[in-house]
Amino acid sequence: MPSLFDNLPPDLAEEFFETLWKTDSVKIERIVSKGHASPPGFWYDQEEDEFVLVVRGSAGLRFEGREDIVELRAGDWINIRAHVRHRVEWTDPAGETVWLAVFSRRESRS
Amino acid sequence: MPSLFDNLPPDLAEEFFETLWKTDSVKIERIVSKGHASPPGFWYDQEEDEFVLVVRGSAGLRFEGREDIVELRAGDWINIRAHVRHRVEWTDPAGETVWLAVFSRRESRS
Numbered sequence: 001m002p003s004l005f006d007n008l009p010p011d012l013a014e015e016f017f018e019t020l021w022k023t024d025s026v027k028i029e030r031i032v033s034k035g036h037a038s039p040p041g042f043w044y045d046q047e048e049d050e051f052v053l054v055v056r057g058s059a060g061l062r063f064e065g066r067e068d069i070v071e072l073r074a075g076d077w078i079n080i081r082a083h084v085r086h087r088v089e090w091t092d093p094a095g096e097t098v099w100l101a102v103f104s105r106r107e108s109r110s
Numbered sequence: 111m112p113s114l115f116d117n118l119p120p121d122l123a124e125e126f127f128e129t130l131w132k133t134d135s136v137k138i139e140r141i142v143s144k145g146h147a148s149p150p151g152f153w154y155d156q157e158e159d160e161f162v163l164v165v166r167g168s169a170g171l172r173f174e175g176r177e178d179i180v181e182l183r184a185g186d187w188i189n190i191r192a193h194v195r196h197r198v199e200w201t202d203p204a205g206e207t208v209w210l211a212v213f214s215r216r217e218s219r220s
Contacts, residue, residue, distance in 0.1 A: 001180060001181070001182055001186040001187070001188055002186065002187060002188075003183075003186045004163070004185045004186075004187065005185040006185075020161070020187070021159075021161050023214060024216060025135035025136060025214050025215060026135060026214040028161050028212060049131075049133065051131050051138050053114070053165075055163075055165065055185065056185075071111070073113075075113040075114045075115040075116075076111040076113045076114075077111065077112060077113070077114065078111055078112075079130075079131055100163065100210070102136065102138060102212055104135050104136040104214070105135060106133045106134060106135065
C-alpha cells in the first residue's frame with residue numbers, strides 16, 4: 001500500500017506537493033516540508049475549505065488578524081474555511097513534516 | 111489544536127466513529143479500533159468514495175473477490191471507490207488503531 005512516508009523527496013529545496021486523489025468535489029494532497037515557510041507577506045486565500053493534518057513533524061500557522069501562532073504536531077488537525085487567510089510561519093528544519101490536506105467545496109454554507 | 115490521538119475512548123467495546131468535518135460533498139471521520147473486525151459475512155458497500163489512512167496502529171482489509179488481505183500500517187492509505195465491497199478483517203488487538211477516513215461524492219466519473 002502507498003505510504004505517506006514513502007518516497008520522501010531527497011531534495012527538498014522547495015516544498016513538495018502531491019495529489020493523491022481528486023474529483024470534482026474533493027482534492028487530497030500530501031505535502032512534505034522541511035524548514036519551509038510561506039514567503040514574507042504571502043497569505044493563502046483559498047476557494048476551498050481545507051482540512052489539514054500533520055502526520056509527522058511539526059509546523060506553525062498564522063491566521064490574519066491573530067497574533068498567536070497555531071502550532072501543529074503529529075496527529076493535530078485544523079479546519080481552515082475558504083477565504084480564511086493564513087500562512088505557514090515555520091516547519092521543523094530538522095526533519096520532514098508530512099501533511100495531509102483535504103480541499104473541498106461546499107454547495108451550501110453551514 | 112485537536113489531535114487525532116487525544117480523547118481516545120477508554121472503553122472500546124465497540125469501534126468508535128467521530129465526524130470531524132461534514133459538508134454536502136465531503137465527510138471526514140476519525141475511527142478508533144482495537145482488535146475489532148467487521149462481523150462475519152458483513153461487507154461495506156458505500157455510496158461514497160472513501161480515502162482511508164491509518165494514522166496509528168495497523169489493520170487488514172479484505173476486498174470482495176480477492177483472496178489476499180491488504181495490510182495497512184501507520185502512514186499507509188488506500189482509495190476505496192464507491193460500491194467496492196470490503197470489510198475489516200482485523201485490527202491490532204494490542205493498542206488503538208486510529209484511522210482518518212474521507213468520504214466524498216463524485217459528480218462525474220473519472
